[in-house]
Amino acid sequence: MSDKSTSRLRLLFGTLNPLGMPLRQKIGLLGLAFLIAIPLLVSLPVVGQFVVLIMPASSWELGLYNVAAALFFAMFAMSWDAVSGYTGEISFGHGLFFAVGGYTSAMLNMGHGLSPWVSILGGVLLAAVAGVLIGVPALRIEGPYLSLVTLVAPLILLQLFIYMSDIFGGEQGLGNPDNLVGLGFVSNYFLALGLFLAVFVLLWALTRSNTGAILTAIREDEDAVSAAGLSTAKFKIFAFVLSGAIGGLAGAAYVHTPVGSPTPSELMSVIINVEVIIAAVLGGMGTIVGAALGGLFVAMVPDYLNLIEFTVPVIGKSISEMSFFLFAIVTLVLLNIFPGGVLRWGIALGRRATGRTGGEEGMAADGGQSPDEGGTDPVEQTIERYQEYYDNMFGGDDE
Amino acid sequence: MVNDGSSSGAGDANGSEELGSEYNGNKRRIDRRRFLQAAGVGAAATGFAGCLGGGPSEQSEGIPSEVTVGVLAPAPENNPIGASIANSAELAASHLEDNDELLSGVDSVNVSIKNTEESPQTGRQRYRELTLDEGAHMTTGVFTSEVLLQLMDPISQQQTVHMTTGAATPEASKQVHEEYDKYKYHFRTGPVNGYHLGQNMVDFLGAKGSDLGWDSVALLVEDYEWTNPVQRAIDDHIGDLDVEVAMEQRYASGTENFGPIYDNVEQSGADAAFVAMAHTGTPAIVQWARDQRPFEFGGIHVLSQLPSYYEQTGGACGYTITQNTATPQSELTDKTLDYVEAFNDANDSYPVYTGYITYDAVMQWANVVTERETVNADEVVTGLEESSYTGTAGSLDYYGPDHEYAHDIMYNFSPDTRPEEGVNPVFQQWREGDGTGSQEVLHPSYVSSTDYEAPPWV
Numbered sequence: 001m002s003d004k005s006t007s008r009l010r011l012l013f014g015t016l017n018p019l020g021m022p023l024r025q026k027i028g029l030l031g032l033a034f035l036i037a038i039p040l041l042v043s044l045p046v047v048g049q050f051v052v053l054i055m056p057a058s059s060w061e062l063g064l065y066n067v068a069a070a071l072f073f074a075m076f077a078m079s080w081d082a083v084s085g086y087t088g089e090i091s092f093g094h095g096l097f098f099a100v101g102g103y104t105s106a107m108l109n110m111g112h113g114l115s116p117w118v119s120i121l122g123g124v125l126l127a128a129v130a131g132v133l134i135g136v137p138a139l140r141i142e143g144p145y146l147s148l149v150t151l152v153a154p155l156i157l158l159q160l161f162i163y164m165s166d167i168f169g170g171e172q173g174l175g176n177p178d179n180l181v182g183l184g185f186v187s188n189y190f191l192a193l194g195l196f197l198a199v200f201v202l203l204w205a206l207t208r209s210n211t212g213a214i215l216t217a218i219r220e221d222e223d224a225v226s227a228a229g230l231s232t233a234k235f236k237i238f239a240f241v242l243s244g245a246i247g248g249l250a251g252a253a254y255v256h257t258p259v260g261s262p263t264p265s266e267l268m269s270v271i272i273n274v275e276v277i278i279a280a281v282l283g284g285m286g287t288i289v290g291a292a293l294g295g296l297f298v299a300m301v302p303d304y305l306n307l308i309e310f311t312v313p314v315i316g317k318s319i320s321e322m323s324f325f326l327f328a329i330v331t332l333v334l335l336n337i338f339p340g341g342v343l344r345w346g347i348a349l350g351r352r353a354t355g356r357t358g359g360e361e362g363m364a365a366d367g368g369q370s371p372d373e374g375g376t377d378p379v380e381q382t383i384e385r386y387q388e389y390y391d392n393m394f395g396g397d398d399e
Numbered sequence: 400m401v402n403d404g405s406s407s408g409a410g411d412a413n414g415s416e417e418l419g420s421e422y423n424g425n426k427r428r429i430d431r432r433r434f435l436q437a438a439g440v441g442a443a444a445t446g447f448a449g450c451l452g453g454g455p456s457e458q459s460e461g462i463p464s465e466v467t468v469g470v471l472a473p474a475p476e477n478n479p480i481g482a483s484i485a486n487s488a489e490l491a492a493s494h495l496e497d498n499d500e501l502l503s504g505v506d507s508v509n510v511s512i513k514n515t516e517e518s519p520q521t522g523r524q525r526y527r528e529l530t531l532d533e534g535a536h537m538t539t540g541v542f543t544s545e546v547l548l549q550l551m552d553p554i555s556q557q558q559t560v561h562m563t564t565g566a567a568t569p570e571a572s573k574q575v576h577e578e579y580d581k582y583k584y585h586f587r588t589g590p591v592n593g594y595h596l597g598q599n600m601v602d603f604l605g606a607k608g609s610d611l612g613w614d615s616v617a618l619l620v621e622d623y624e625w626t627n628p629v630q631r632a633i634d635d636h637i638g639d640l641d642v643e644v645a646m647e648q649r650y651a652s653g654t655e656n657f658g659p660i661y662d663n664v665e666q667s668g669a670d671a672a673f674v675a676m677a678h679t680g681t682p683a684i685v686q687w688a689r690d691q692r693p694f695e696f697g698g699i700h701v702l703s704q705l706p707s708y709y710e711q712t713g714g715a716c717g718y719t720i721t722q723n724t725a726t727p728q729s730e731l732t733d734k735t736l737d738y739v740e741a742f743n744d745a746n747d748s749y750p751v752y753t754g755y756i757t758y759d760a761v762m763q764w765a766n767v768v769t770e771r772e773t774v775n776a777d778e779v780v781t782g783l784e785e786s787s788y789t790g791t792a793g794s795l796d797y798y799g800p801d802h803e804y805a806h807d808i809m810y811n812f813s814p815d816t817r818p819e820e821g822v823n824p825v826f827q828q829w830r831e832g833d834g835t836g837s838q839e840v841l842h843p844s845y846v847s848s849t850d851y852e853a854p855p856w857v
Contacts, residue, residue, distance in 0.1 A: 058532045065527060162652070165624060172545040172624040173519070175570065176552045183556040258556065261549045263519050303524075321476075321514075 023354065024347055028289070035193055039064065039186050056303035064185045066303050067296075068192035069259040074295030075199045075250035077279040081291035082203050083243035085280055086212065087236060088219035088382040089138055092151035094247060094276050095268035096134070099157060101127040101248025102255040103168065106177040106262035116180045120252040127248020128241050135240030139233045143389035154268045161264055173263030180256040188257045195253055196292075199246055203288045206242070215239055216286065219381055278331055284341025286378035293343060302327045340377040462774055466505050468492060468761055469535030469559075470512045471525055471550075473542045479705055483754030484540045484564060485512045486746050491761035494741075501765045508765075511535065517542070519549035526550050530557040536774045537562065539588075539760045542753065544568035544625055555581045560779045562586045562760035565753045567593040569628050569804060576805035583780050586797055586806045588763065589756035590724055591822060593625060595810040597632025597675070599722060600698055602812040603826050604673070605640050607842055611851050613695065615643035617669035619660065621679045622652045629675045629699065645669035654679050657686045664694055671695035677702065681712065688715040691856040697721065697826075706749035709829055709836025716829045717836060718854040724752035724792050726827050726838040729846045731793055738791040759790030793822035815844045828852070 018029055034041075042048040042060050055063025056070075080094045105123030108114045114122070137149050161168040168174070181187040206212055214235050217225045225232050251267055254260035266272075279298040284290025305323035312319065319326065338345040470488045472481035492508040495501055502508065511533050513525035522541065529535040530553075538554075541547045542565035551574055554561045561584055563571065569592040575582045591599065604613065618633065620626045630649065637644060645667035650660055664672055671694055676683055680702040687696055697720025702708055704723045708716050725731050727739045727749045738758055742750045750758075767782035768774055784806075788795045796809040811821030826842040828851060839849040 058528070062527050062531050066524075165627070170624040170627075172548060172568070172570075175548055175574075179552075183552065258552060259523075261519055261523075263545055263549065265518055265545070266520050 023350055032197075035067075038067070039189065056300045056307070058307060061185045064189040065259050066300065068185075068189045068257065070296050070299035071192040071196040072250050072254045072257075072260065073276075073279070073299040074292045075196055076247055077276050077283070077291040077295030077298070078199055078203050078288055079243045079246035079250060080276045081280045081285065081288055082207065082246065083239045084277075085286035085288075085291065085378060086207060086215035086219060087239050088378065088385055089142065089236070090147045090150075090277070090382065090386075091134070091243075092147050092277070093134075093154040093273055094150070094243075095273045096150070096154040096157060097127045097130055097244040097247030098251035098254075098272070099154065099264070099268040100130045100244075101251035102260070102262050102267045103161075103174065103251075104248075105252035106174045106255050109177040109256070110174060116178050116256040119177075120180075120249070120256065123252030124245050124249045127251070128245040130248070131241040131244025132237065134244070135237040138236050138240060143386050145389075151273075154273065158264055158268055169262075171264060173261060173266075176261060177255055179258060180253065183258050185258075188259065191253070191257065192259075195249070199249070200288070200292055203246070207288050211235070211238070216378075219286070219378065219385070278335075281379060282331060282334055282338075282342060284343030285382070287341065287343055290341045290343035294341070297342075298327075298331070301330065339379060341379070344377065462502065462504055462768060462772060463536075464504065464506045465509060466502060466507075466768075466774070467509045467511060467533055467535045468764075469526075469529030469533065469538035470510060470757075471515050471522060471529070471538065471540040471546075472512060473515055473517045475512050475514060479707070479751050480542055480565065480753050481514070482746075483751040484542070484757045485510075487742065487750060487754040487758040488512070488539060488761055490738075490742055490745055491758045491765075495761070495765050501762075501769050503769070515541065515543070515546050517546060519546050522546035523549055523553055526553050527557075530559050535559060536768075537761075537764050537779070539564055539757055539764075540753075541566050544570070544593075547571055551582055551585060554584050558584055558776050560584050560586070560764065560776050560783070562588045562764060562783075564588050564756040564760050565590075567591070567596060567625060567628075569594050569807070572798070572804040572807040576800065576803055579800045579805065583800070583806070584776055586760075586783055587808055588760040588795060589792060589808050589822065590752060591810040591824065592804055592807045593628030594632045594804075595807075596699060596722070596824075597629035598636055599810065599812060599824050600629070600673070600675070601633055601636040601640065603722070603842055604637070604642060606812075606814045607826070607851070608640065608642050611671070611695070611697075612853070613642065613670045613673075615645040615667075615669045616671050616673035617645050617664040617667050617694070618647040618674075619664070619672050619683075620647075620649045620675045621654070621677065622649050623678060625677065626675045633675075650679075652678065655682045657683050658690075661687065661690065661692050665692065669694055671697060674698035674700060676700050684719060685712060685715045687719075688712075688717065688854075691854075693857055695720075695853055695857055697828075703827075703829060704752050706751070706838065709831075714831065714836060717831050718829065718852065720826055720828050720841065720851075722824050723827050723838070724822075724824060725755045726825060726840060728838060728848055729825050729827075729840045731823075731825070731846055732789050732791060734789065735791045755791045759788075759792055759795055763788040763790060763795050787820065794818065794820050795822070796820045813843060817843075817845055 018026060021029070038051055041051045052060045052063070056066045057063040076094070076098055079097065080091060083089065084091050101123035104126045105116070105119040108119035108122045109116050134150060134153060138146050141149065162170050181191050207215070214225060214230060218232055218235060222232050255262045260266060275298050279294035280291040282297065283292065283294025302323045305326055306320045308319035310319050311317065334342065468488055470485055472484040475481040475485035489510050492510045495508045511529055513529060515522035515525055526538065529538055536559070538559060538561045541550065541563050544566040547563055547566035548568060548570055550561070551571060563585065567590055571585055572587060572592060575585055590596065604616070620630050646663060646669060648660060648663065672687070674683070674696065675698055680700050684696070684700065684703070700719060700721040703716050703719055703721040705711070706727055725735055730736050738755065739749060742754060763783070763786060764779065766788055767779050767786055771778045771782045784797060784799060786795070797806050798804050798809055809821035811818035811823055813823050823843055825840050825846065827838040827840050828849065829836050830839045830849065830852065840847045841849065841851055
């Protein structure tokens, strides 16, 4: 083995050594270990009781289903963040990819008898093609206009599903395709967790690479990226295709588990398109980690609220009846308190607590832009971009 | 009153969940309620509080002292269809508790009501809460077909008898027929499935068309999923009648302006609009009455089935005909009016069709459990297949596994005599008397309360 490859290996092992990692990554690893160990921990008497109590359900089997569903939603949120969080082109219709992946896979499985493993691949491919179809307009139109295009695309698809209900099942959906790993709650939990980790590692590595830096640069100043001789078109299309493929993977795998099914209300309702944005912005837009955490939060909090039977005195309604309303209020408050996302706030808090000063070159160590040193955060940058479009539209430059 | 879903009460037989059986064969389990009790005593005790034997599949033998009925209803707090499901299940439970013959060894019949929000995802979640957390011995309800279809797999997984009391999609029974061992736990107590709903419209027109004077009809069907099998049945059978179909229109979902559609009906010269409407029903009926269109109106109009619909539409639904499971005026069996009055006493309102069916489902299940002396799902499935139970809506018999509509309630059209088997939906007309509306029955003749009367402007 050459010295070069030995030193590379050392570098790799050094990077992967948990003891050498920053605190936030240690916390992340602990969280990950906890997610992996939940089914094992439950069989331990005292620890198991604790685990059951913190599950978003009143039994651990149901809790595992709920967490599995949340993991799929977190994958979906990460795929949104990969394109919108990094390039700043806000997609209001990301459910399109989720639906294309889910429906394609279900139809290949139910209509053509393909195994779910193969049909999921078909779903991913077609979702990637959908990424191209949305990505190409993104080359010509930007900002709010592109957001409108992404908003309209799933609405057109929904109408197509209803219009051709003999093929797509209309509002009723397609029924139940084969399950990837049967109906068991533990096996499906690990399926969801495994996919979540794979998507997370892929997107984390990619967004921390040069490609991620270029995508971030496109968000900040597209002209500067072009001036540097880089093709913004190529990278924008790449971001949409990647995001589409991963959103499609999440949707395709989701319909082959007991927690999901190919129906319009599950895969492409307007509310899902909104929730995914809330998840990524709340967690920390343009960080992947934040989108993952936000996705888990947004998917699980209503389940927790549903468990509370306490009746609010004046209104006479129980907390569980108002779960979505309360969830929306909590989200609104959190978004106001942590405009850069909970993750950035947590990292800044941790640094203050440990007396450290922050990451390098204005980048938060998770790869996102540091709110303290790198100028504005992705949310602010995106808002600035939108402001610029509006100013141009209404002659703001003349003032 | 509808409860908030908090009332549950899985008995010892199945109130706990199997732990780790799939994961490592570990048969210990955790009972969260036990744990919460134990937590108050001390931390040391909690460690052992959940380590109890058994599992959900071990509810197999005998009848436990507490029985739990799980109910899935759309917005049971304020939707009349959901409220009828929920309130009728509770009424059945209280009648079972008072009954010395049915479930005689049972101390309490708990009813746990969950809101499906008409969403497949929510429905599936609530179904799992009922079966996994609360150990329901049977489940019932479910109004929307898309929710029911997404419950078929969880039902087969939990192997708990489910008796549908609202959703009409024949897809569910097709699944039972094609994969019997997997899906046999599903029964549809009512209404008759979507195909039979359409067939029943044609059967009614065949039997009563001449009395109505409808020699030609304009078929108006709203473009929603539920009308697909209805439309198929009408297309299959209406050609057998001596009735002309002057026009046929499947109009867009969400239609609010019926002016152009009614202009076409007028131009076609049809005697009546023969309809299948649910979502678009109110603007359709109000505009027909307001504009005094020169044709009559009837078929399946789901909203007209609501006993309070006359007041809700300011009398606009007067003279329209709709198919219904039963009405507060129709003594379909000797149980119908007793149930209606008991429901009215308890809730100060009359039930919608889902109420009759849900009451029947719970009572029929209790009959079979009593006969078989067990809540074991496989035994109950066999019992229900062999059961012929007289409920409030008629004779409850199910098609067998070999039938294309396996485990659906048997449909039996009979204009003049009570069918010995199966249910025979009624057709009602909204009529006015003393300033209020009443649902007078036209068909079948053995419960009819009036003859058809055309609107005065036609």
